[in-house]
Amino acid sequence: MSAPVLDVRNLSVSYLIGKQRAQAAADISFTLSAGERLGIVGESGSGKSTLALALMRLHKPPARIDAGEAWLGGTDMMRLEGEDLRRFRWSEISLVPQGAMNSLNPVMRIRRQLADAIEAHRRDWTRAQVQARVQEMLERVGLSPKVGDLYPHELSGGMKQRVCIALAVVLEPKLIIADEPTSALDVVVQRLVIQTLKDVQEQIGAALIMIGHDMGLMAQSVDRLAVMYAGRMVDIAPVRDFFHRPLHPYSQLLISSLPSPDETKPLTDIPGMQPSLFDLPGGCSFHPRCPLAKEPCRQTEPTFLPTGPGRGTACHVVRESLDEPH
Amino acid sequence: MNPTDNLLELAGIKVVFGHGKKRFVALDDVSITIETDRPKIVTIAGESGSGKTTLGRVALGLLPPSEGKVIYRGRELAAMSGEEHKVFRREIQAIFQDPFSVFNPFYTIDHLLRMPLKSFGIAKTREEADGLIAEALGRVGLRPEQVLGHYPHQLSGGQRQRIVVARSLMLRPKLIVADEPVSMIDASLRANILDRLRTLRDEFGISIIYITHDLATARQVSDEVHILYRGKDVESGDAASVIGSPRHAYTRLLMSSIPRPDPDIPWAGSIADRPTH
Numbered sequence: 001m002s003a004p005v006l007d008v009r010n011l012s013v014s015y016l017i018g019k020q021r022a023q024a025a026a027d028i029s030f031t032l033s034a035g036e037r038l039g040i041v042g043e044s045g046s047g048k049s050t051l052a053l054a055l056m057r058l059h060k061p062p063a064r065i066d067a068g069e070a071w072l073g074g075t076d077m078m079r080l081e082g083e084d085l086r087r088f089r090w091s092e093i094s095l096v097p098q099g100a101m102n103s104l105n106p107v108m109r110i111r112r113q114l115a116d117a118i119e120a121h122r123r124d125w126t127r128a129q130v131q132a133r134v135q136e137m138l139e140r141v142g143l144s145p146k147v148g149d150l151y152p153h154e155l156s157g158g159m160k161q162r163v164c165i166a167l168a169v170v171l172e173p174k175l176i177i178a179d180e181p182t183s184a185l186d187v188v189v190q191r192l193v194i195q196t197l198k199d200v201q202e203q204i205g206a207a208l209i210m211i212g213h214d215m216g217l218m219a220q221s222v223d224r225l226a227v228m229y230a231g232r233m234v235d236i237a238p239v240r241d242f243f244h245r246p247l248h249p250y251s252q253l254l255i256s257s258l259p260s261p262d263e264t265k266p267l268t269d270i271p272g273m274q275p276s277l278f279d280l281p282g283g284c285s286f287h288p289r290c291p292l293a294k295e296p297c298r299q300t301e302p303t304f305l306p307t308g309p310g311r312g313t314a315c316h317v318v319r320e321s322l323d324e325p326h
Numbered sequence: 327m328n329p330t331d332n333l334l335e336l337a338g339i340k341v342v343f344g345h346g347k348k349r350f351v352a353l354d355d356v357s358i359t360i361e362t363d364r365p366k367i368v369t370i371a372g373e374s375g376s377g378k379t380t381l382g383r384v385a386l387g388l389l390p391p392s393e394g395k396v397i398y399r400g401r402e403l404a405a406m407s408g409e410e411h412k413v414f415r416r417e418i419q420a421i422f423q424d425p426f427s428v429f430n431p432f433y434t435i436d437h438l439l440r441m442p443l444k445s446f447g448i449a450k451t452r453e454e455a456d457g458l459i460a461e462a463l464g465r466v467g468l469r470p471e472q473v474l475g476h477y478p479h480q481l482s483g484g485q486r487q488r489i490v491v492a493r494s495l496m497l498r499p500k501l502i503v504a505d506e507p508v509s510m511i512d513a514s515l516r517a518n519i520l521d522r523l524r525t526l527r528d529e530f531g532i533s534i535i536y537i538t539h540d541l542a543t544a545r546q547v548s549d550e551v552h553i554l555y556r557g558k559d560v561e562s563g564d565a566a567s568v569i570g571s572p573r574h575a576y577t578r579l580l581m582s583s584i585p586r587p588d589p590d591i592p593w594a595g596s597i598a599d600r601p602t603h
Contacts, residue, residue, distance in 0.1 A: 043512045044483065157374060186373040186539040187583040191593055213513055216585035220593055239589045257517055261542040261569060261584050269517035273482070 004031035005174055005207050011068030011078075013047075013054045015277075016061075022277035024050040024063070026231045029304075032175070037201070037208040039218040039239070041254065042228035043274050048211045049098070051228070052177045055209075056095055057085060072175055091121045094168040096178040096197070100161040104152040110163055111148030114138075117170050137166040140203065141196050158189035165197050172204045179211045194221050215258055219243055224310060227251050230275055230285040233304065237311040247313045249292045284316065292317045331400035333362040333500055333533060334385065334418075338394035341380050341557075353377045353384070353391070354557045358535075360501065362399070365531045367523065369544040369565065371580070372554035378537045381554070382503045385535055386420055387411075416446050419494035423506035425486035429478040436474050439493055446497060462492040466522055484515035491522055495530070502526065505537040520547050541580055545569045553577045 013025040025047040097103040114134045141162040182190040226236040235248035272289040287297040304314040341353040383389040396403040449455035466488040508516040526532040552562040561574040582594040
């Protein structure tokens with residue numbers, strides 16, 4: 001495997017609420033190769049969007065990056081400030097935001113919005129160059145050039161999401177972060193949008209982080225899948241291993257609680273609720289909901305350890321079973 | 327009403343928006359019957375713009391159809407007296423998609439639960455109301471002390487959606503129209519909410535119109551399915567057979583577009599045939 005394009009090391013983000021500090025992303029480390037697609041799943045409040053925003057340095061107070069590094073190419077994004085940050089953002093790392101419905105400017109034509117992003121970063125380009133790139137990007141995401149002359153309200157949800165994808169790749173960044181890119185779309189349109197996102201991401205050779213909670217969609221879209229729970233990354237694995245032989249008990253429950261369209265079976269859910277970040281249970285944060293919890297799980301927080309090629313898991317039970325002689 | 331009357335009949339419903347060049351047929355000749363003595367869960371499935379929410383609004387009496395009739399217990403909705411309409415409003419309840427925007431943020435949960443009891447004259451005293459509220463909350467798996475006295479923003483999406491279910495339950499409705507009730511809920515809680523819907527059918531004899539684009543959950547909870555496509559009912563029948571062996575090309579496309587949680591079972595059909603690596 002080639003050298004990683006993204007190297008996140010011990011990234012921690014917290015929110016200060018009142019006098020309490022909630023650790024929304026705790027000690028997150030992972031790497032990503034060029035062209036690789038990583039999925040991050042977790043329940044609402046697990047810290048997945050916090051992580052995405054922090055990587056973009058788009059987090060706002062009361063969120064604060066407490067520690068950590070995020071190297072993209074030769075740059076630690078966590079150390080960038082001011083004009084350097086502005087130049088870096090969007091040309092090297094871009095975002096397909098959650099809810100495309102609300103992320104486009106309603107009073108600006110699509111063509112202008114795409115041109116704006118280019119002009120903010122490529123000041124030496126001629127008008128013809130900018131327009132040519134706008135045209136090319138609309139085509140790449142499967143939209144007719146005529147769409148450039150329309151306003152966002154004239155587009156369907158799927159078309160708006162494709163405009164957002166065009167915006168994200170217009171400067172050919174090294175890394176694209178897609179935060180629940182299809183959460184408001186129906187299955188047929190969702191499939192088209194994901195296919196479009198994968199196609200353009202492959203064409204420009206960017207790495208992709210896709211955030212979401214639809215396990216089925218992840219199975220169809222990414223190369224590796226990571227699971228967050230209560231601000232921690234608890235499991236990461238190549239997508240086939242993840243679905244065929246999930247290790248972390250939470251991952252196993254996430255897979256088995258999926259309703260299947262192909263057969264009728266009793267619905268199962270994961271009992272209990274994610275703990276409040278202000279009041280984490282001692283030991284492993286998942287132990288009150290875990291069917292396999294043992295004594296050590298209540299006592300000490302499990303460390304994140306490698307469990308196979310490209311795999312890592314933070315779980316005492318998994319650790320124990322791997323240590324057992326076969 | 328006659329004992330032979332159905333609970334709800336949507337007969338030949340057509341809804342047209344606009345006119346002239348902008349005339350848009352949102353629903354075209356859709357019929358659904360829910361019998362009084364056989365409570366069931368009916369799924370209305372289709373993509374965005376297929377007319378499924380419009381059909382829900384017609385069933386709730388929020389939108390009069392351009393053609394066709396809404397008949398509730400033998401009485402046509404359009405011809406109901408004020409008193410009859412009030413009964414209809416109580417016996418048909420709604421659960422909407424977004425549990426974040428259905429509540430007035432300035433009221434506590436107590437107030438939101440007490441108001442319908444008062445306006446429909448269900449509880450005579452405060453104690454009686456408290457009892458009903460506690461019972462309904464218990465039914466949806468919430469402890470009163472978890473939610474009472476709190477404001478909507480202090481609760482999670484799943485808790486809020488369960489409050490909506492509890493609120494409809496207190497009114498002892500005959501029918502609930504649930505429009506995408508779990509699409510904004512975390513996967514781990516979806517099963518819980520859907521299970522509540524099944525309990526409503528089995529224990530209280532409440533029928534449910536379940537509006538969704540998710541055929542996976544539809545298969546798990548419903549008895550009958552109607553697939554809408556551009557306002558037309560293209561395929562309907564028993565849930566297991568429509569979803570299990572779809573005949574219409576559109577139903578097949580919907581089924582093949584559901585992402586299966588297995589990287590070795592890729593999306594079937596034309597767009598997935600393109601090489602991805």
